[in-house]
Amino acid sequence: MNKERLFALVRGLEGAALDCPFEDDFETTVFRHAADRRWFGIYLAVPKRYFGEGEGSEFALNLKCPPELAAVLAESVPGIFPAYHMNKRHWITVRPARVPDEEVEKLLRLSYDLTLRRRAAPRPCEQKGEGPAPAGGGDCT
Numbered sequence: 728m729n730k731e732r733l734f735a736l737v738r739g740l741e742g743a744a745l746d747c748p749f750e751d752d753f754e755t756t757v758f759r760h761a762a763d764r765r766w767f768g769i770y771l772a773v774p775k776r777y778f779g780e781g782e783g784s785e786f787a788l789n790l791k792c793p794p795e796l797a798a799v800l801a802e803s804v805p806g807i808f809p810a811y812h813m814n815k816r817h818w819i820t821v822r823p824a825r826v827p828d829e830e831v832e833k834l835l836r837l838s839y840d841l842t843l844r845r846r847a848a849p850r851p852c853e854q855k856g857e858g859p860a861p862a863g864g865g866d867c868t
Contacts, residue, residue: 767842790838
């Protein structure tokens, strides 16, 4: 998958934003939830030696992933590795040029969903329209 298609997919996710937060680096791009600025991915240059391939670097994608799935993917899918420069238990590095586009898209969506802050369910008094729950967690009555 090329950069343009990848970024278009991110732009198509509700509330997602692309961000280049690093000074003087306009290539590294963070994928964020705009509302709370939480990351769900980063597009960054990874040294080829990380992949066991000599000199230079290539752009890859770090995505959040459940630990059990991350381990399976890193062991069984060529082009997916434990995350470069991030928590290797909860993140993976995907080489988008070496992983089928459909798989990259699924993993991007999974990362987005895993990092989406869910609003807590309203308490019973809030459901009745009585306003927020009292301080101290007391009953709504």
